Amino acid sequence: MVTTNRYSIGVDLGGTNLRAAAIDSDGKQLGKSSGKTNLREGREAVIEDIVLAIRALRDEFGQDKLAGIGVAVPGFIELKKGLIVGSNNLPAFDGFPLRDDLSEKLGKPVILENDANAAALGEKWLGAGQDVNDLVLLTLGTGIGGGIISDGRILHGFVGMAAELGHMTVIPGGNPCGCGNEGCLEKHASATAVASMGRLLHLGDNPTSKDIYQIAMGEGEDAKKARHVFELMGTALGIAIGNLINIFNFPLYLLSGGPLPAWDLFAPAIFREVEKRSFTYRNTKTRIERATLGGEAGLYGAAYLPFQCSGELKRAET
Known part of the structure; x- marks a missing residue:
């Protein structure tokens, strides 16, 4: 099958799952592949899986119409060098020039982007942020990530590490964080934090945030304790979002991730x-x-990157 529209290929590389999709310039998903991230077999095996997934989509939808490739990954990214720096989910890729390696193997420009940034861009393009040019997204999960869209583009900072919103201090002297700080937002409002508070309140031996939510929807003393956990979570998020509103004066602040049912x-x-x-x-x-x-935001955001501006890619490569 060959599409008549220009399309790009977005890749969402996580510590557990690897997904790739061909998405045209109207936001229509033409085709998709999903699988597990084969970390046990080593970095080269994962790269081979990425390349094979991209080639399969390219062969199906045509080389001539392919605008480019965007890859969303967890962790810090040094944009100018195309390096993943300090990703807990992809330790084998730490310091590896993934962007240039993929570009060389595929013969096409590749844009590397943080997964939360890509998710924010996806929401701007096709999700809840279509009617605005400025927004902030907080991604709630094991930790808390963030993406900031300013004038329709990702706000990167001077090396690409802007929008680490999960590491804002919301509780001075609060829970210690692996980043070296205390009282970070993600230590008080992530799914992991919800589970930890539930465990401290004896709401199960090793509860998940989903378990705490199910308890909260019931009745009795345990339900009251579980609802209090979510109130604490909301308080921490409210402090953070209040600060963000005061700083940016953007029209829209979005939340995504596993805890949204609560x-x-x-x-x-x-x-x-x-x-x-x-x-x-x-x-x-x-x-x-x-x-x-939902979970498609990063995939759509990654696919949108090649459409947005070829000049942005050139700046990232200089």
Whole structure:
């Protein structure tokens, strides 16, 4: 099959799953492949899987219409060098020139991007942020990631490490974090933090955040304890979002990730805190909403990168 539209290939490389999709310039997903990230077999095996997935999509939809390739990965990225730096999920790739290696093997430009940044761009392109040019996305999961879209583009900072929103201090002297700080947002509002608080409250021997949510939806003392966990989560998020609103004055702040089914349990605390802490919020039509693309956001964002601006790719390579 050969498409008549220009298309790009987006890759979402995680510590567990590897996905690739061909997506045309209208945002239509033409084809997709999914599999496990073969980390046990080593870095070269993972790279081979990426290359094979991209080649299969390219062969199916045509070389001539392929605009480029975007790859979303967890961890810090040095944009100018195309390096993954300090990814806990992909330790074998630490310091490896993945962008240039893939580009050489595929004969096409490759753009490497942080997965949360790509998710924010995906929401801007096809999700909850289509009507704005400026937004902040917080991704709630094992940790908390973030992406900032300013004037329609990812805000990178001077080396590409902007938007590490999970490491904002929200509780001075709070829980210690692996980054070396104390009281980071992700230590008080991530799925891992919810599970840890549930364990401290004896809501199971080794509960997950999903377990805590299910308990919270019940009745009795344990349900009250579980609901309190989500109130604490919402309070921490509200402090963070209130600060972000005061700093950026953007129209839209989005949340995504596994804990979203518990929105009704933690969102009221978010809005209470933001109302209290942000004069800007109280006097504008700032929106705080759920993201809509779910786990597909990073894949769409990665695919959008080659469409956005070839000049941006050149700047990243200089």
